Amino acid sequence: MRERLNMSILKIPTPLRSYTNGQAEVTVNGGTVASAMTSLIEQYPALKPHLFSEGGDLRAFVNLFLGEHNIKDLQGLETPLGESDRLILIPSIAGG
């Protein structure tokens, strides 16, 4: 029997949409934030250097929000994702 995948939505900020063919939202294989990010990079490999260091860690300034909460205040990359969860990549606030 084929395992049912836990799919979530990852919202892409404007500055990164040039790497997702203009897509504002990407459906990712969820389960946890880590697996969602792996799924995102598998679909759009050009995003990787923007989000991950050469050592493979999420870059420190990358903020991912689940609802109102930064995952850094939850369980980090191990934060579980439910079927209807929307994960949002937040850009820094530029200029003025």
Next chain:
Amino acid sequence: MTLLDFQLADSKTNLLDGLASHAGNTPLLPLRRVTLRQAQGGALGLPPRVKIFAKAEWFNPGGSVKDRPALNIIQNALANGDLGSGKRLLDSTSGNMGISYATFGAAIGIPVTLAIPASASPERLTLLRALGAEIILTDPSEGSDGAILAARQLAEDNPDLYWYANQYGNPANWQAHYLSTGPEIFAQTNGQVTHFVAGLGTSGTLMGTGRYLRERLPNVKIISMQPDAAFHGLEGLKHMPSAIRPGIYDESFAGSNLEVRTEAAHEMTLRLAREEGLFVGISSGAAAVAALEIASQLDEGVVVTIFPDAGYKYLSDKALWESPLPKGEG
């Protein structure tokens, strides 16, 4: 003595201007230990005739360099009647400009409305609310450009309620630096500044200070600095190729442009705190990276940059400040 004889000891305090008379005239601080550290590392030693200085803009009453353009924009709008008849000042902001508008708005009696991404740090939003500003939170995934578009729309829909200050397109922004930051740097360096390095946000600091310095010192080198990628962690700085271009920005103005990686700015921000006692914001770290890069290429010269604000508004980013060692990844 009677109260009629009352006189403040500090004759510079202007009873009519209050806070406004204390904007600008910030200290010019030398960077000493972060440059020595590089020399000991062997890679980028600075010759003794090369100096680096930073304008300590958190000494402004509103806590950042933005006091200069905010005050000039408000004063110009009052002078020509755009403000003062009950309209609210409306603009988009990443935080500091909003705090400066709200500070002087409260002092002068001008109501202020600000469009700001909902992802702004809690310190910034709390400060703005404390100062009585009306806040309109915009979609965080749209970043600053989303806030700009929201402010434009609000102004268009309610022309009788709002006066749109438009810091990105208002010439009073860069003119504030032409009138204050530039002359201060010229005077504080005895006219010997050779290189001016400024980060790009609205570009007002670069354009105004740079224009003044270039008029007084035709050989001065003007260098712009911006993030190295569209998605970055340098709050307050703009990656121009991927953002809405400010109307006051002239891309051809700076003689050269440097790109700074977020991790390098974070590491330098920590070093400035721990090696210079300068608890500054992330964009100051980026400015120091750029200034050191310029200085490392010189045999002699006086490099001046701007440290826009202090670190208080970024304290909620605990991972940055509590890092035991610099976090750079090379």
